[in-house]
Amino acid sequence: MRNFFFFISFILVFNSSAQEELKICSFNIQFLGHFKNKQNKILASSIKTYDIVVIQEMVAPPSNGTYSDKTPYKIDLESAGFTHEMQLNGFKYWLSTDDTGPTKNQTASAASEWWIIFYKPNKIMADSSRFYGFISSPLSGNLSYERVPFAFPFQSLNKKTTFTLIPVHLKPGNRKEDQIRRQDELKNIFNWIASQKEKNKDFIVLGDFNIYKKEEFIHFEKDNIYSLNKECLPTNTKLYETLKKGKPYDHVFYNNYTKEEIKKNSFNVVDIRKELIKMDSSYVIMPYDHKSFRTKYSDHLPISFELLLNKDSD
Numbered sequence: 001m002r003n004f005f006f007f008i009s010f011i012l013v014f015n016s017s018a019q020e021e022l023k024i025c026s027f028n029i030q031f032l033g034h035f036k037n038k039q040n041k042i043l044a045s046s047i048k049t050y051d052i053v054v055i056q057e058m059v060a061p062p063s064n065g066t067y068s069d070k071t072p073y074k075i076d077l078e079s080a081g082f083t084h085e086m087q088l089n090g091f092k093y094w095l096s097t098d099d100t101g102p103t104k105n106q107t108a109s110a111a112s113e114w115w116i117i118f119y120k121p122n123k124i125m126a127d128s129s130r131f132y133g134f135i136s137s138p139l140s141g142n143l144s145y146e147r148v149p150f151a152f153p154f155q156s157l158n159k160k161t162t163f164t165l166i167p168v169h170l171k172p173g174n175r176k177e178d179q180i181r182r183q184d185e186l187k188n189i190f191n192w193i194a195s196q197k198e199k200n201k202d203f204i205v206l207g208d209f210n211i212y213k214k215e216e217f218i219h220f221e222k223d224n225i226y227s228l229n230k231e232c233l234p235t236n237t238k239l240y241e242t243l244k245k246g247k248p249y250d251h252v253f254y255n256n257y258t259k260e261e262i263k264k265n266s267f268n269v270v271d272i273r274k275e276l277i278k279m280d281s282s283y284v285i286m287p288y289d290h291k292s293f294r295t296k297y298s299d300h301l302p303i304s305f306e307l308l309l310n311k312d313s314d
Contacts (some may be wrong), residue, residue: 021263022124022307025050025270026167028208028300031110033060033079035295037101037284043297044085046275050304052154053091053118055259056169056207058082059106061095062116067106068097076108083116091118094126095159096150098141102171114141127155127162130200135166135192144188146171146181153200161200161312163258166193172210179216182209185219190225193255201257201314208253208300209251217251226259228252228267228305231237235269235301240288250303257314272297 025047028195032038032055047053050060060076062083067073083093094117099105119126130153141150146169153164166189171181184211193203211217216233229235234246250269254262276283276297285292290299 020309022051022309023049023304024052024165024206024307025302025304026054026056026206026252027298027302028056028169028250029082029298030057030294030300032058032082032108033062033076033108033118036078037295038078038082039084039283039296040085042276042279044082044089045279046272047302048089051120051123052165053104054165054167054206054208055116055118056113056167058114058116059099059110060110061099061114062093063095071106073106073108079114083118086118090120090122092121093118094152097133098139100134100142100145100148100150102146103140105140111168112146117150117152117165117167119154123157124154125157129153129197130162130198135189146183149189150207151203156309158310161261161309162200162314163204163261163307163312164200164205166205167207168205169208170210174212178210181213182211182216184280186220190220190223190253199314201255201265202261202312203255204258205253206251206303208249210249211251212247217253220253224256225253226255228254228262229303233269235303237273237288237293237297237299237301238290240273240293241290250300251301252305260313261308261311263306266304268304270302270304272301284300 061073062079064075089253096115099112099114104110134148134150136144136148142148149166151164151166155162158202170185171178229251232248235250236247239246
């Protein structure tokens with residue numbers, strides 16, 4: 001009997017430790033809700049092992065609803081197809097209240113996009129008791145942001161770990177003025193985070209930063225803000241044509257409060273083409289065809305990292 005209770009205790013401890021990590025993925029899926037040949041089922045299957053999936057470039061709403069000004073909007077079948085496949089894989093989703101764009105919004109087109117996060121409810125839960133929503137206004141033509149970021153607070157099931165995810169999609173382009181605009185966007189986001197008064201200080205900013213080189217962000221380390229992609233690994237699928245075309249667009253930024261919770265060496269740039277070929281070689285045209293790949297899947301690679309639960313000290 002004593003051995004039996006020891007065995008049960010071991011199983012409980014093992015199961016507990018097995019659930020102490022969250023696998024988080026950020027993925028810019030080009031014009032999700034626009035391309036009619038987007039392979040939603042295959043895409044969802046390729047990212048189903050994550051606990052949280054943060055999507056950029058959903059350009060049309062996946063359900064009927066109303067904007068925050070009470071104007072109604074209609075479901076987009078392409079976006080809805082993707083969310084449906086994600087739900088079949090055990091995800092719930094949290095959608096921003098509106099879309100946001102550089103020059104206009106409230107339009108089901110590539111001119112604006114919705115923020116959406118998918119999460120496994122058996123691993124993590126949304127926390128609407130803390131601030132959530134857009135961090136600035138207006139939502140189009142904003143002086144501080146190309147696309148106004150949206151804060152999504154989460155907490156662990158035992159409520160011992162809290163954090164906020166802020167997905168972004170910054171100004172594209174390699175001109176000097178583009179880099180300056182991105183610098184301003186980054187400073188504005190980090191200043192907003194620093195101004196928050198809530199007890200939780202774990203803010204993770206992630207997504208498509210359109211960064212070209214380390215010099216665009218390395219100076220933020222003096223303010224204790226770091227990128228998991230400090231080595232500037234390429235994250236766009238153009239690298240499948242030639243490595244020289246690879247660009248380090250996607251990043252995960254975190255602060256000192258979150259350092260202890262990010263599992264060391266867990267950052268990964270996912271070779272999506274390799275993963276798709278492993279699933280079924282017929283999913284990918286060989287040699288690489290960029291137009292086919294970006295419309296069916298994306299022009300970005302997913303990035304991922306792991307967050308340790310029960311390590312939160314704030």
